[in-house]
Amino acid sequence: MKTVGEILKQARTDQGISLATVAGQTKIQLKYIRALEENNFDKLPPAAFVKGFVRSYARVVSKDPEGLLAIFRRDYDQNERGEIVPRGLAAGVQKRWQWTPTLTAITAVVVVMTMFAGYVIFQLRILSRPPILEVTVPAENAKVNRNVEVLGKSDTDAVVTVNSKPIVVNDKGEFTETILLSSGEHTITVKATARNGKTRTVQRTVMVE
Numbered sequence: 001m002k003t004v005g006e007i008l009k010q011a012r013t014d015q016g017i018s019l020a021t022v023a024g025q026t027k028i029q030l031k032y033i034r035a036l037e038e039n040n041f042d043k044l045p046p047a048a049f050v051k052g053f054v055r056s057y058a059r060v061v062s063k064d065p066e067g068l069l070a071i072f073r074r075d076y077d078q079n080e081r082g083e084i085v086p087r088g089l090a091a092g093v094q095k096r097w098q099w100t101p102t103l104t105a106i107t108a109v110v111v112v113m114t115m116f117a118g119y120v121i122f123q124l125r126i127l128s129r130p131p132i133l134e135v136t137v138p139a140e141n142a143k144v145n146r147n148v149e150v151l152g153k154s155d156t157d158a159v160v161t162v163n164s165k166p167i168v169v170n171d172k173g174e175f176t177e178t179i180l181l182s183s184g185e186h187t188i189t190v191k192a193t194a195r196n197g198k199t200r201t202v203q204r205t206v207m208v209e
Contacts (some may be wrong), residue, residue, distance in 0.1 A: 004054055004072045009037040011061035026056035033057070046082035130198035131158040132173070135190050143207045150177045152202075154192040161191045181208045 002010070012022060023030050035043040036053055044050050054072055055065040077087045137151040138144055150162050156173045159166060167177045179188070188204045 003039050003075055004068050005037045005039045007063070007068065007071070008054075008057050008061060011063055012037075015061060017061060022057060022060050025060050026053070028053050028056060041076065041084035044084060047076075047078040047084050048082065050084060127196055128198070129194075130200040131155040131192040131194040133158075133160075133190065133192040133200040133202050135202045135204060138188070138204050138206050140204055141207070142204070143209055144181075146181055146183070146208055148179050148181055148188065148206060148208070150179065150188060150190065150204075151175070152190060155194060158192040158194050160193075163189055164191075181206075183208050 012019075019030055019033055022028070022033055026033075032044055032053060035041070036050070036057065041050070044053075051069060051072065054068050058065040058068045075087060076084050079085050131154055133152065133154050135150065135152040137149055152160075152175055153173050154160050154169055154175065156169060156171055158169060158173075160169050160175050161167065162177045162179060165177070165179075167175050169175045185205065185207050188206060189201060190203070191199060191201045193199045
């Protein structure tokens with residue numbers, strides 16, 4: 001099937017009408033007439049002007065303007081900027097992305113929900129893990145006297161025992177206890193129990209001189 005441009009060009013040449021004559025009678029620039037005849041719509045102005053060109057050109061070559069416009073609409077469409085494109089492509093032209101108040105609201109909700117979810121996960125991990133327990137003194141296999149000082153750190157709300165004896169943990173999570181041992185090798189067992197029931201145990205082997 002012939003396009004509008006091809007039909008107009010064929011009618012013009014069959015009637016021996018020059019491009020200059022068409023331009024003179026329609027007041028359309030020659031470059032636009034050539035572009036219309038060659039289907040070079042990317043070189044033409046927006047669709048509204050081109051439809052006017054088709055009507056004017058059709059009258060010069062004694063063609064039905066509305067019939068030619070119907071053919072034009074059959075083959076071509078216009079995008080959101082009014083540019084002529086082959087039919088079927090206009091819908092595929094992506095709209096220019098714009099930031100809107102709706103996107104702002106959605107983004108804010110997503111950010112808040114993400115932060116809340118992260119906080120919940122963080123709290124659940126804290127609640128499900130065993131307590132922190134560090135024993136800094138005595139060192140493993142240390143040689144000590146009978147009064148052995150035990151120093152360390154745990155969670156502030158943990159219950160800490162040294163050789164099964166509960167001891168006090170201060171508001172910084174630090175604890176200290178002195179135990180009396182007889183001569184020889186001993187194992188000191190430090191145990192911390194969290195509110196969730198999870199425990200952590202550290203043992204130190206010492207030699208009492």
